[in-house]
Amino acid sequence: MSSENRDQAVFGWVTSDNMAWLTDLYELTMADSMFRQNRNDQASYDLFVRSLPACRAFLVAAGLPQALAYLRDMRFDEAGLDYLSRVRCLTPRFLDYLSEFRFSGDVWALPEGEVYFPPAPLLRVTGPRIEVQLIESFLLNTFNAQSMWASKAARMVLAAQGRGVIDMSLRRDHGMDAAMKVARASYLAGAVGTSNVLAGQVFGIPTYGTMAHAYVMSFDSEIAAFRAFAEDCPTDVVLLIDTYDTLRGADHAVQVAQEMAARGQQLVGVRIDSGDLVALSRAVRAKLDAAGLDKVRILLSGDLDEYRIRELLIQGTQVNSFGIGTNLGTSPDDPSLGAVYKLVEDSAGPRAKLSTGKATLPGRKQVWRFHGPDGTMLKDRIALADEPAPPDAQPLLVQVLRGGEIVGDMPTLAEARERCARRLGQLPPALRQIQGYGTYPVELSAGLEKLRAQAYANAAKA
Amino acid sequence: MSSENRDQAVFGWVTSDNMAWLTDLYELTMADSMFRQNRNDQASYDLFVRSLPACRAFLVAAGLPQALAYLRDMRFDEAGLDYLSRVRCLTPRFLDYLSEFRFSGDVWALPEGEVYFPPAPLLRVTGPRIEVQLIESFLLNTFNAQSMWASKAARMVLAAQGRGVIDMSLRRDHGMDAAMKVARASYLAGAVGTSNVLAGQVFGIPTYGTMAHAYVMSFDSEIAAFRAFAEDCPTDVVLLIDTYDTLRGADHAVQVAQEMAARGQQLVGVRIDSGDLVALSRAVRAKLDAAGLDKVRILLSGDLDEYRIRELLIQGTQVNSFGIGTNLGTSPDDPSLGAVYKLVEDSAGPRAKLSTGKATLPGRKQVWRFHGPDGTMLKDRIALADEPAPPDAQPLLVQVLRGGEIVGDMPTLAEARERCARRLGQLPPALRQIQGYGTYPVELSAGLEKLRAQAYANAAKA
Numbered sequence: 001m002s003s004e005n006r007d008q009a010v011f012g013w014v015t016s017d018n019m020a021w022l023t024d025l026y027e028l029t030m031a032d033s034m035f036r037q038n039r040n041d042q043a044s045y046d047l048f049v050r051s052l053p054a055c056r057a058f059l060v061a062a063g064l065p066q067a068l069a070y071l072r073d074m075r076f077d078e079a080g081l082d083y084l085s086r087v088r089c090l091t092p093r094f095l096d097y098l099s100e101f102r103f104s105g106d107v108w109a110l111p112e113g114e115v116y117f118p119p120a121p122l123l124r125v126t127g128p129r130i131e132v133q134l135i136e137s138f139l140l141n142t143f144n145a146q147s148m149w150a151s152k153a154a155r156m157v158l159a160a161q162g163r164g165v166i167d168m169s170l171r172r173d174h175g176m177d178a179a180m181k182v183a184r185a186s187y188l189a190g191a192v193g194t195s196n197v198l199a200g201q202v203f204g205i206p207t208y209g210t211m212a213h214a215y216v217m218s219f220d221s222e223i224a225a226f227r228a229f230a231e232d233c234p235t236d237v238v239l240l241i242d243t244y245d246t247l248r249g250a251d252h253a254v255q256v257a258q259e260m261a262a263r264g265q266q267l268v269g270v271r272i273d274s275g276d277l278v279a280l281s282r283a284v285r286a287k288l289d290a291a292g293l294d295k296v297r298i299l300l301s302g303d304l305d306e307y308r309i310r311e312l313l314i315q316g317t318q319v320n321s322f323g324i325g326t327n328l329g330t331s332p333d334d335p336s337l338g339a340v341y342k343l344v345e346d347s348a349g350p351r352a353k354l355s356t357g358k359a360t361l362p363g364r365k366q367v368w369r370f371h372g373p374d375g376t377m378l379k380d381r382i383a384l385a386d387e388p389a390p391p392d393a394q395p396l397l398v399q400v401l402r403g404g405e406i407v408g409d410m411p412t413l414a415e416a417r418e419r420c421a422r423r424l425g426q427l428p429p430a431l432r433q434i435q436g437y438g439t440y441p442v443e444l445s446a447g448l449e450k451l452r453a454q455a456y457a458n459a460a461k462a
Numbered sequence: 463m464s465s466e467n468r469d470q471a472v473f474g475w476v477t478s479d480n481m482a483w484l485t486d487l488y489e490l491t492m493a494d495s496m497f498r499q500n501r502n503d504q505a506s507y508d509l510f511v512r513s514l515p516a517c518r519a520f521l522v523a524a525g526l527p528q529a530l531a532y533l534r535d536m537r538f539d540e541a542g543l544d545y546l547s548r549v550r551c552l553t554p555r556f557l558d559y560l561s562e563f564r565f566s567g568d569v570w571a572l573p574e575g576e577v578y579f580p581p582a583p584l585l586r587v588t589g590p591r592i593e594v595q596l597i598e599s600f601l602l603n604t605f606n607a608q609s610m611w612a613s614k615a616a617r618m619v620l621a622a623q624g625r626g627v628i629d630m631s632l633r634r635d636h637g638m639d640a641a642m643k644v645a646r647a648s649y650l651a652g653a654v655g656t657s658n659v660l661a662g663q664v665f666g667i668p669t670y671g672t673m674a675h676a677y678v679m680s681f682d683s684e685i686a687a688f689r690a691f692a693e694d695c696p697t698d699v700v701l702l703i704d705t706y707d708t709l710r711g712a713d714h715a716v717q718v719a720q721e722m723a724a725r726g727q728q729l730v731g732v733r734i735d736s737g738d739l740v741a742l743s744r745a746v747r748a749k750l751d752a753a754g755l756d757k758v759r760i761l762l763s764g765d766l767d768e769y770r771i772r773e774l775l776i777q778g779t780q781v782n783s784f785g786i787g788t789n790l791g792t793s794p795d796d797p798s799l800g801a802v803y804k805l806v807e808d809s810a811g812p813r814a815k816l817s818t819g820k821a822t823l824p825g826r827k828q829v830w831r832f833h834g835p836d837g838t839m840l841k842d843r844i845a846l847a848d849e850p851a852p853p854d855a856q857p858l859l860v861q862v863l864r865g866g867e868i869v870g871d872m873p874t875l876a877e878a879r880e881r882c883a884r885r886l887g888q889l890p891p892a893l894r895q896i897q898g899y900g901t902y903p904v905e906l907s908a909g910l911e912k913l914r915a916q917a918y919a920n921a922a923k924a
Binding site: 013014018019021022023024025026028029030032033034036037039079080083084087088089090091129133136137140141144145148168170171172173174175176177178179180181195196197198200201202207208209210211212213214215217218228229231232233234235236274326329330331332335336337338342343346351353355 | 475476480481483484485486487488490491492496499501541542545546549550551591606607608610634636637638640641642643657659660662663664670673675676677679680694696697698788793794797798799804805808813815817
């Protein structure tokens with residue numbers, strides 16, 4: 001891209017050619033410094049969340065396929081090297097190193113869709129120090145956002161108790177990549193689909209749509225709008241019935257449903273986007289049932305989130321699915337996840353940061369999960385990677401990259417979705433609550449406790 | 463992309479080839495219905511925000527170049543047509559229409575970087591009804607997020623009172639596109655630069671970097687780390703001095719600065735990322751000044767936002783620039799902007815939605831801004847586009863697209879940044895406050911008031 005039009009480019013800002021440059025400058029200046037000093041010993045980093053966000057009882061891991069493709073394919077392209085050599089004092093030999101860069105490390109990770117409890121590692125990366133440092137910013141961007149969305153969506157799925165959750169957030173999401181990732185992460189967490197057509201195409205996610213108030217208003221009458229829509233598109237018809245008066249809208253929907261039935265067609269549903277959703281949904285359900293339309297579904301929308309879903313169901317709302325926009329796409333109760341990426345071992349041995357509130361656990365780790373006889377999760381144990389496996393516990397971290405190569409097949413969205421559904425089913429009941437939930441025990445192994453104590457003792461001596 | 467690997471794709475999800483498909487499904491099903499019924503009369507839509515978010519005294523418009531390139535280049539590609547014809551009941555003739563689609567409408571817009579007050583239109587789009595409907599979701603995604611970030615960043619720039627604001631949000635942003643757009647929008651709003659290297663390259667934005675605690679800790683001593691960094695990279699050196707003890711860190715920085723000076727080099731700054739920033743910054747400034755290092759700058763970071771910046775400055779913090787991450791990238795006090803896109807006129811004349819809280823203003827509009835003798839903004843007036851220009855007022859909406867072609871040159875980021883700086887300088891003092899700010903008058907013209915009254919009268923008759 002020429003410098004004249006670079007600030008006019010609007011698509012393809014981040015591509016597989018230049019994604020390596022989507023990083024904080026200090027990753028490069030620190031790497032240059034390490035390169036000059038030949039400080040490129042083997043080092044291990046943990047990517048982890050220090051503690052649960054205030055409004056979350058658990059987290060759902062998401063973003064692994066994106067991270068793996070990045071690590072496999074990242075290259076520092078010529079355009080970026082030219083740019084940096086113009087604006088920064090990086091050393092020419094380091095720029096040469098970057099031009100030949102391939103990630104050669106090993107990665108162990110929590111599979112996508114796994115339920116996750118801080119401060120266990122989501123990811124353990126081992127490799128030459130410069131390599132494992134250079135990938136920090138991108139990995140954090142990848143896991144923080146996607147895990148945040150998957151965790152938020154999982155709460156909505158739990159609150160909906162089997163009713164459908166549909167992503168309708170595109171117009172409020174933080175950009176184009178966010179819109180795609182919200183659709184993907186929420187489907188992973190159990191949503192039934194998205195309104196986002198491109199996400200449907202790219203990820204193979206079911207798409208859902210209804211109609212807008214503007215469509216209804218562009219006709220002389222509501223029933224004329226319903227008839228026109230049902231004629232054009234006799235499958236997948238969901239009628240928006242609250243443009244004027246929701247109960248009269250329901251009558252019009254019943255009439256059109258009966259006209260459709262006479263043609264051998266089936267009205268899929270009606271949507272209510274405003275008003276007293278409890279009372280209106282019950283009255284609309286009664287009208288539909290009275291007309292023998294018990295298969296016609298009710299979709300609710302309008303500033304919904306998991307708190308509101310829970311309230312609606314407690315109050316007896318009649319609903320088959322929820323369309324959710326802003327509160328899914330921007331997660332206002334916890335709009336960011338604060339995963340960090342910290343050195344835990346290098347050629348000098350295990351390393352730990354000891355500062356209060358920002359302490360890290362030293363050493364390369366494995367995480368073990370214990371289940372009760374009925375499969376319910378009991379507790380997690382963070383252990384050193386070389387400690388023996390505890391009896392009756394499952395290891396959570398699996399090797400996903402060896403010497404820079406992906407181990408086995410690239411994990412699929414379908415596998416992640418299935419895993420997440422299974423895990424949500426294994427959550428202790430107290431953690432499935434939307435508010436006032438319980439906490440989950442995460443303990444340290446004897447080996448890790450000992451190593452941590454040594455780190456503090458060494459620091460006290462120093 | 464084949465269907466086998468579609469959920470494994472991780473980059474280039476949204477490209478200039480497929481961006482037209484980044485839309486909500488209902489835009490397509492409604493458009494199909496209108497197409498079948500030949501309802502493709504000329505229609506005008508306003509893109510506007512209904513009211514200011516709770517924590518904002520003004521908004522900054524951002525996203526226009528992205529919107530213009532989209533409107534100019536959007537195509538419904540073959541892959542998407544294939545996909546849709548498989549999964550949805552769109553009519554074949556409508557799919558043919560989409561395959562030939564070019565946007566042919568006119569657009570009037572607030573220039574990027576302009577200060578904006580609801581409920582004036584940010585954008586007015588006129589064209590065949592199907593065309594202007596199909597672009598809704600993408601336009602909202604584009605303007606909502608970027609204007610949200612620009613508005614948040616502008617508050618930080620105002621709070622910093624001339625000190626630098628630097629975007630360091632990459633690791634917490636909602637995906638890759640968000641990371642690029644946060645850097646762009648905050649620079650537009652007056653930030654001095656970003657830590658994001660790719661944004662620096664693509665947009666020509668200055669990049670900033672310091673070092674991480676992990677870098678300092680990877681050396682046997684802090685001063686060894688500082689020396690190594692200053693040797694490798696003698697320009698742009700900013701030393702992170704709070705890894706162990708900030709005041710001793712400052713002493714080490716002074717020592718390294720003096721060693722650099724002996725080599726004819728200049729230490730740029732020190733960074734403090736934790737602790738009592740007020741007391742520490744004052745003590746560090748005193749140490750630097752006492753050593754004759756009054757040119758060495760102090761950069762503060764660590765969970766900052768405009769509220770904290772204001773508090774820090776009131777308390778006498780010594781600081782030259784602020785590095786801001788999560789609170790810039792995710793704007794937790796107002797994490798989304800709720801712009802909407804509504805029909806205001808069609809072949810039947812002016813149109814308005816009358817429902818309480820969701821009312822729209824009918825007709826094609828212009829917005830006029832009045833200034834005091836010193837250039838301070840006094841008020842905005844929303845008028846009909848064909849009303850005569852009020853004396854002594856500037857029109858805010860300018861034509862940017864005519865018949866689908868961009869009018870003049872694509873606006874540049876530099877122009878937008880300059881405009882925003884000028885406008886922030888013209889804000890009434892009460893609106894420059896971070897909390898407890900005043901309100902700004904936005905009035906309706908006589909013509910618009912009359913048209914709105916007619917709409918209500920017609921509704922009452924109907």
